[in-house]
Amino acid sequence: MSKVLVVAEHDGSVLNPSVAKVVACAASIDSAEIEVVVLASNVGAIAQEAAQLEHVSRVLTIERPENDYAIAAVLAPQIVAMCSDYTHVFGPSSTYGKDVMPQVAALLGVNQVSDIMAVIDSHTFKRPVYAGSGLATVETPADSIVIGTVRIASYSSVAEGNSASIESVDVAVELPTHTRFIELKSGASDRPDLQTSAKVVAGGRALGSEDNFELIYKLADKLGAAVGASRAAVDAGYVPNEVQVGQTGKIIAPDLYIAIGISGAIQHLTGIKDAGTIVAINKDEEAPIFEVADIGLVADLFNAVPELTEALD
Amino acid sequence: MEKILVGLKRVVDYNVRVRVKNDGSGIETDGVKMSINPFDEIALEEALRIKERGEASEVIVISVGPSEAQQQLRTGLAMGADRAILVESATPVDPLSVARIFKTIIDRDGIDLVLLGKQAIDNDNSQTAQMLAAIWGRPQATFASQIDMQGDKARVTREVDVGLEVIEIDLPAVISVDLRLNEPRYVKLPDIMKAKKKPLDQVALDEFDIESAPAIKELTFEPPAERERGVMVNDVAGLVAALKDKGLA
Missing domain, CATH: 3.40.50.620 (HUPs)
Structure with a gap:
C-alpha cells in the first residue's frame, strides 16, 4: 500500500x-x-x-x-x-x-x-x-x-x-545558516490569483507599453479575471515577472483564457493548453495562437479591447 | 574568487518544433539542429561577466553527454570560457548522476561557484542544480535574475511565483539561472579560431567512481492532445455572442 x-x-x-x-x-x-x-x-x-x-x-x-x-x-x-x-x-x-x-x-x-x-x-x-x-x-x-x-x-x-x-513532529537535525532570506518584492494586487483564477486576460508585446497594459487590466476587472502576460511583454518591462505564462512562467488551466496581442510561441502555448476556452485577439491572422484558439478575432487590439470591455456587462 | 564551473547541456535547438516518433519510442532527433541549452548559455554569459569584472579568474565549462557535445563546449570556449571538460556517455545520464559527476570535479578542481541553467529544455526536469547543492552541502539560489558578487558572499534575486525574492548566500554555492539574468553574447569568428586551441579534456563516464542512481525509466512517448482549431468571428459583437453562447460572459 x-x-x-x-x-x-x-x-x-x-x-x-x-x-x-x-x-x-x-x-x-x-x-x-x-x-x-x-x-x-x-x-x-x-x-x-x-x-x-x-x-x-x-x-x-x-x-x-x-x-x-x-x-x-x-x-x-x-x-x-x-x-x-x-x-x-x-x-x-x-x-x-x-x-x-x-x-x-x-x-x-x-x-x-x-x-x-x-x-x-x-x-x-x-x-x-x-x-x-x-x-x-x-x-x-x-x-x-x-x-x-x-x-x-x-x-x-x-x-x-x-x-x-x-x-x-520533532526532527533533530542541524540546519545550515549559509543561506539567508533578505526580502520579497511582490507586485501583490487585489486582482484574482493567476494560478487559480477561472478567468485570465493576458497581454503580449503588441500592447507596446506599460501604460497600454491598462487596457488589459480594465478588461480583466470587468470579467473578474486574473492578469497574465507573454514572456515578451515581461521582458519588455510592461508587467512584472510573476504574471508570465508559459514554459518558464506559470502553467495555468482557467476556464477562459483571453490572449491579446500574443502571437503564441510554443513556449507560451505550453502554459495554457489545459485552458477550457481560449480566445485570441490579434492583428496578424497568421499568428500561431489562432491554431489553438476556440474563438479567434483578427483585429487591432487598440480598437477591439476597449470595445469588448464596453460590451460586457 | 578563483574558479567558476558552468554546465552546458547539448539539447535540441530552441527553435526546432520537436515531435514524438511514430512508434512512441522517443522524440525525433535525427538531423535536428542541436545547441547549448539556452538557460546554460545565460549561465555561461554570467560567469564570463563575473570574470571580466575581475571577480573570478577561471571559467570552466563542463558537459555530460555524447561525443558530439564537443561542439557545444567549443561554442562555450569561443564565448570566452578558459577550458572545457566533456564527460562522455553515449546514453542519457540522469540528473542525480550528473550532480555527482559535478561534485567529483568540484572536489578535484576546487570550484567556488557553479552556474547552471534552471532547467534543460529537453526533459524540463529542473533538478541538477538543487541536487548538486544538496549533496555538496552548500547554498543554492535557483531561478536567478540578478547576481551581485560580494566577496565571499553573493546576493541573488530569484524569480519566484509571487514576485522577486532576494537572498544572500555564502560561497561556494550553486546558482541556477533564469531567462532575464542577461542576454548572451554572439560568438565572433576570430573567437571560434582561438577556441580551437583551448584545452578540452575528454573523460569517459565510467572513469568516474560515482554511486549509480536508480534511473527513472522512460517507457513510452505520445504527442499531446491537439486542441482543435475553433471558430473565427468577424467583430467584437460576434466575440461577445460566442462567449455568451459558452456561458462565459
Missing part, C-alpha cells in the same frame, strides 16, 4: 491552493494513505487549513524559527529526517516545490519525477517533456521511495470539510 507525504507550500500564514491539487494527485494512487507536513515558524493556521482537505488522514507539523522563510537547504533535511515511513513524497511543481523537492530526492539518493500530470499506478506516471511537445510515461524503481512534483494545472482541488488530526 502507498503512503504519501505531501509537503505543504504556504507563505508563512496561509496554505497555498496548490496543496489541495497535490493531494488530489496523491489520491489518484490506488488506496493511498495521505499525510501532509507543514514546516513553518508558526504552523497553527496553516495546519488547520491542511487538516480540512479531503483524503488527508493526518497533518504533521515541524515548527521551528528556522522555517520562517522557505529555504531549500533548511527544509530538505527536515523532510528527509521524517519521511522514512512513506512510499512517496510529493510537492507542487511551483517555484517552492521545484526549489526544495530535488534536494529531498538527492539526499535520499534517488531521482525525481518532475511535473506529474497523471498517475498510471503507484510507480508509473505521465509527465510533459520538450515544453509539452511530448508526454512521457515514466516508471520509477519499485524498491525505492518516489519523490515527485505535481503539475498543478493537471488537477482539480480536493474538497474541504475534513478534520484530520494534527500532530507535531
Whole structure:
C-alpha cells in the first residue's frame, strides 16, 4: 500500500491552493494513505487549513524559527529526517516545490519525477517533456521511495470539510545558516490569483507599453479575471515577472483564457493548453495562437479591447 | 574568487518544433539542429561577466553527454570560457548522476561557484542544480535574475511565483539561472579560431567512481492532445455572442 507525504507550500500564514491539487494527485494512487507536513515558524493556521482537505488522514507539523522563510537547504533535511515511513513524497511543481523537492530526492539518493500530470499506478506516471511537445510515461524503481512534483494545472482541488488530526513532529537535525532570506518584492494586487483564477486576460508585446497594459487590466476587472502576460511583454518591462505564462512562467488551466496581442510561441502555448476556452485577439491572422484558439478575432487590439470591455456587462 | 564551473547541456535547438516518433519510442532527433541549452548559455554569459569584472579568474565549462557535445563546449570556449571538460556517455545520464559527476570535479578542481541553467529544455526536469547543492552541502539560489558578487558572499534575486525574492548566500554555492539574468553574447569568428586551441579534456563516464542512481525509466512517448482549431468571428459583437453562447460572459 502507498503512503504519501505531501509537503505543504504556504507563505508563512496561509496554505497555498496548490496543496489541495497535490493531494488530489496523491489520491489518484490506488488506496493511498495521505499525510501532509507543514514546516513553518508558526504552523497553527496553516495546519488547520491542511487538516480540512479531503483524503488527508493526518497533518504533521515541524515548527521551528528556522522555517520562517522557505529555504531549500533548511527544509530538505527536515523532510528527509521524517519521511522514512512513506512510499512517496510529493510537492507542487511551483517555484517552492521545484526549489526544495530535488534536494529531498538527492539526499535520499534517488531521482525525481518532475511535473506529474497523471498517475498510471503507484510507480508509473505521465509527465510533459520538450515544453509539452511530448508526454512521457515514466516508471520509477519499485524498491525505492518516489519523490515527485505535481503539475498543478493537471488537477482539480480536493474538497474541504475534513478534520484530520494534527500532530507535531520533532526532527533533530542541524540546519545550515549559509543561506539567508533578505526580502520579497511582490507586485501583490487585489486582482484574482493567476494560478487559480477561472478567468485570465493576458497581454503580449503588441500592447507596446506599460501604460497600454491598462487596457488589459480594465478588461480583466470587468470579467473578474486574473492578469497574465507573454514572456515578451515581461521582458519588455510592461508587467512584472510573476504574471508570465508559459514554459518558464506559470502553467495555468482557467476556464477562459483571453490572449491579446500574443502571437503564441510554443513556449507560451505550453502554459495554457489545459485552458477550457481560449480566445485570441490579434492583428496578424497568421499568428500561431489562432491554431489553438476556440474563438479567434483578427483585429487591432487598440480598437477591439476597449470595445469588448464596453460590451460586457 | 578563483574558479567558476558552468554546465552546458547539448539539447535540441530552441527553435526546432520537436515531435514524438511514430512508434512512441522517443522524440525525433535525427538531423535536428542541436545547441547549448539556452538557460546554460545565460549561465555561461554570467560567469564570463563575473570574470571580466575581475571577480573570478577561471571559467570552466563542463558537459555530460555524447561525443558530439564537443561542439557545444567549443561554442562555450569561443564565448570566452578558459577550458572545457566533456564527460562522455553515449546514453542519457540522469540528473542525480550528473550532480555527482559535478561534485567529483568540484572536489578535484576546487570550484567556488557553479552556474547552471534552471532547467534543460529537453526533459524540463529542473533538478541538477538543487541536487548538486544538496549533496555538496552548500547554498543554492535557483531561478536567478540578478547576481551581485560580494566577496565571499553573493546576493541573488530569484524569480519566484509571487514576485522577486532576494537572498544572500555564502560561497561556494550553486546558482541556477533564469531567462532575464542577461542576454548572451554572439560568438565572433576570430573567437571560434582561438577556441580551437583551448584545452578540452575528454573523460569517459565510467572513469568516474560515482554511486549509480536508480534511473527513472522512460517507457513510452505520445504527442499531446491537439486542441482543435475553433471558430473565427468577424467583430467584437460576434466575440461577445460566442462567449455568451459558452456561458462565459
